[in-house]
Amino acid sequence: LACSGVFYYKRQYLTAYAATATTLNQQQQQPATEFPSSNTFKVNVLPRKDLPTYRLDEVKKHGKSAERIWVTFQQGVYDITDFIEGHPGGNKILMAAGGSIEPYWHLYQQHENEETYEMLEELRIGNLDPRDVDKDDLYANDPLRHPALQVLSQKPFNAETPSQLLIDHFYTPNPLFFVRSHMPVPKTHRVEIDGIGVKKPLSFNVDELKKQFEVVSVSATLQCAGNRRADMSKEKTVQGLPWKGSAISNAKWTGVRLRDVLVAAGVDPNDKRIKHVHFEGADHDTEGQHFGSSISFEKAMKSEVLLAFMMNDEEIPLDHGYPLRLVAPGIAGVRNVKWLKKIRLSDEESPAFWQQKDYKFTEKINYDAVPAIQEYPVQSAFVIPSENITVKRGLTYLEVAGYAWSGGGRGIIRVEVSADGGNTWQRAELEQNPDEDLDHMWSWTFFRATIQIPPNVKEMDLVCKATDRSYNTQPETARGTWNVRGLLNNAWHHIKVNVV
């Protein structure tokens, strides 16, 4: 891939891409090398004439059992043997022995700074033959992405919807839907069903699904459990990709009801032995471990849970689970497994890492002490303005807007905004899917309000907060919800407005 080895981080919002959905679809066809490069951090390791050139086969001989351990990075070859002991991440670095360290580095943001690259360069012993560069790229099959996406990591690909485009469309255009991947985009065709209570183990592809079951649609918002993580780190540093507030999008999903498929597999809806349904994706890590997750059997049998093959009336894009993904409305994004490969009925939760350890927050790493996240708490955030802004004195009103959403289908019953840090509130106008009711509201809510700018203020502390159908509200700060993984931050959202 042309853009391999180019890192983007701390990317600012790109106004140049505030285009319409149509334009965006056209832009998606452009090559990835045209990604805007301003305000991004980029490393491009070039050959050094003072050093020898090696083929990849030679590098592979210096794997983790060898006397000297080599790795490659772009066009560099490095002997890291003497560094291993001093590596802050311990001997995890050995996973890259005899090959490229790139796939591993992308998993750990702390590598992406100048000091780390300088340190690596000191271990340089050669150049990788240009013919072998990218041969080791697990992400070579990843699709081209829309250049307006705000990229947090390229490998695996993780990107937010451009924040100021977020509420231009109630249904987020597919090319702008936020992307959360844990591993390279895989290829997959068939899905298998097995486990407790399955009388007729099934195997099918999308075409077979379409023929055998009723095709239905559901309007549903997906949100990354790390959305607004960057806000939480203002309270105290957290770990993980620094999602701002646009790791949330809404789409019309079309597919077949999971329950119809399970019943066709001979599953009795009243089978008390079945407690959970596991989903496995075709995406996998370098050791062959597939992505996996589970939801409760009770949820799986609800009419809104789909095996989806279309997104906004188009074939599901590669980044969103082509050819088939689970859509479990109201449940954390991570459970909506993409690139479906296996469905298994069980009396226990999925044993997968992403169910049992990742996406959990507990003090003292006692993972058993808390249940895996399923339904979301109530959330809201401003989109306009999207950052701390400056307005001219004399301006009387400020238009603000954003989104709100809650898990479990609990509709948003009110969003309030404040211009004074939460001392006084005014109700915002809401835009909701007219086909949904307050107890089955899988789509997000947009809010808009006109805030009066008080005369003689130097700054305003804008705040928004939402209340859901169960009258849950957002916590005032992250003081009581802070966790080192930065998950589920739903504290009141603040925007500072300077008046000059």
Add this chain to the structure above:
Amino acid sequence: LACSGVFYYKRQYLTAYAATATTLNQQQQQPATEFPSSNTFKVNVLPRKDLPTYRLDEVKKHGKSAERIWVTFQQGVYDITDFIEGHPGGNKILMAAGGSIEPYWHLYQQHENEETYEMLEELRIGNLDPRDVDKDDLYANDPLRHPALQVLSQKPFNAETPSQLLIDHFYTPNPLFFVRSHMPVPKTHRVEIDGIGVKKPLSFNVDELKKQFEVVSVSATLQCAGNRRADMSKEKTVQGLPWKGSAISNAKWTGVRLRDVLVAAGVDPNDKRIKHVHFEGADHDTEGQHFGSSISFEKAMKSEVLLAFMMNDEEIPLDHGYPLRLVAPGIAGVRNVKWLKKIRLSDEESPAFWQQKDYKFTEKINYDAVPAIQEYPVQSAFVIPSENITVKRGLTYLEVAGYAWSGGGRGIIRVEVSADGGNTWQRAELEQNPDEDLDHMWSWTFFRATIQIPPNVKEMDLVCKATDRSYNTQPETARGTWNVRGLLNNAWHHIKVNVV
């Protein structure tokens, strides 16, 4: 009734009643005149020898169309004609014309102070014949209550469970279960079902129910929507009975499934026309308006929703809806209609005052702007210590305990306590109903923790907060949830501890 006309308010916690459930049941048989009188406000209007005595028939001639308006209060007769214009409540006072003002006064707490009684006494024109005292008492059929209940109003009867007894029993003993009544306790025997989709209108009493349907039990907590209102008024004054934090109790309810009864009435569970189920109680106001409320048809058809005739394995007490009440677990107390009289299937919500206006909070009294409260937000509060307390310097640890609960069956997944106002937290130990799972937890959760008292502190700001199955948490303060009705206060609960 012996205790008629005796007011209790600002009652402190009564340690003398920290007894076991068995003892409490025995004590309930004692006459109400033995209520402890310390720390209570009491008015007892006696005959005055300087004034004439009237029969009630004579008083009735001075009703609202008369030239001179008379009212009675206990053994006093008053001519209020010249006061009507100056009455802060306007001519509402005329509702009492020709009879006792007591039923009306009890609805408005502001009357219950010495100044008001002195003002009334100035209008005294006579004594009511002792033979007629209490004849006009709409509450004459109210049952005797347990003396340990913390009474907020006698007529209608509203009382909290004594806070320090609240977590002595996972199932609150019936005599100590908090009582929320809107009107006098009625008599009722038969229930009728009608409305949309009812093919066989039914009428039944409890004995007939028991014979025709499966008898089942559910463990469920009920909470008054005004629980912890007193806390909210610290933010800014609110209206309503100042419930502290014990307007919540838990019981094992036994009855028949509502859905079984509806199906027997010919209701099709998939009838899309039916959206709501109305419930009407036999309790009514002086103008014949019956208490009423509704829940969604979807909730009504859930297996946990009962028509209950037993509470903790005893016949439901009069105060809790004898002979039959609705128990809709996870839903606001007010919807769990007592003294059931009528069930009606409808395409609209109940038009009753308690559904449409009371129990709603909205800015500018725009009742249509918000939906009626159904499911609860997450809640927790300390019970031990129950008030601001003083401990001796040198004490190293402090035991704290309380309850947590959330609506919709969302189990409590953690309770955390803080000794420093919320800067640092420690997890509390939880006690839950082992027969319930996290997605169907209708019972409350008890929490206990041992807090280390830091050396050299003068006071501690104890805080508790809970997180539910959907990862909703409590708001830090009532800044964002304050409403003039003081409903649904679930802000972090603070207890001040002085160290001397």
